[in-house]
Amino acid sequence: MKTLDIGIAGAGPAGLAAALMLSRRGHRVELLERFKEASPVGSGLMLQPTGLTVLDTLGLLQPMLALGSRIDRLYGADAKSGRTVLDVRYGALASGRFGLAVQRAALFNTLHDAVRGAGLKVRTGVTLTGARVEADKAVLLDAER
Numbered sequence: 001m002k003t004l005d006i007g008i009a010g011a012g013p014a015g016l017a018a019a020l021m022l023s024r025r026g027h028r029v030e031l032l033e034r035f036k037e038a039s040p041v042g043s044g045l046m047l048q049p050t051g052l053t054v055l056d057t058l059g060l061l062q063p064m065l066a067l068g069s070r071i072d073r074l075y076g077a078d079a080k081s082g083r084t085v086l087d088v089r090y091g092a093l094a095s096g097r098f099g100l101a102v103q104r105a106a107l108f109n110t111l112h113d114a115v116r117g118a119g120l121k122v123r124t125g126v127t128l129t130g131a132r133v134e135a136d137k138a139v140l141l142d143a144e145r
Ligand SMILES: Cc1cc2nc3c(=O)[nH]c(=O)nc-3n(C[C@H](O)[C@H](O)[C@H](O)COP(=O)(O)OP(=O)(O)OC[C@H]3O[C@@H](n4cnc5c(N)ncnc54)[C@H](O)[C@@H]3O)c2cc1C
Pocket: 009, 010, 011, 012, 013, 014, 015, 032, 033, 034, 035, 039, 041, 042, 044, 045, 046, 047, 048, 126, 127, 128, 129
């Protein structure tokens, strides 16, 4: 497979995970983040089985499990009437799946540490504005270009 130079817009969970996946496939990857410092946004997250499968593929599931709380059932009731409005069990899915409640910082730090550990470049303070197609490649454009 041809080795590509890949620029990834944004060092959020998706960008960090994509960078790890692509670099493990042998591509040269650089993350471009508009914030001065890559950091988590928001407070908590509920990771679904799909996201947990991605973390497992990256070898990061065990550290995340240690930092989160397993969810086997989602239950909600109307505060006044007590009527059940939501009752979903992960056990209904195949192969013992479950959700995981984590702090955003825990997810971000786990992925960001792995990106740093892999020696991947994260360029901060770069706001991407678009992409230009040049011959056989696309070039990401920032506010300076
Ligand atoms: C209130 C709230 C609650 C949520 N709860 C959940 C939940 O429980 N479970 C769940 O799975 N999801 C939840 N989500 C959705 C979750 O936030 C997103 O799925 C997740 O953050 C997406 O990750 P991402 O990496 O794609 O984007 P983001 O986390 O938004 O990261 C994008 C990154 O790209 C950078 N960026 C953006 N534009 C540019 C640019 N032009 N140039 C350079 N850098 C750029 C940003 O600064 C940021 O760092 C919630 C969202 C909100 C708002």
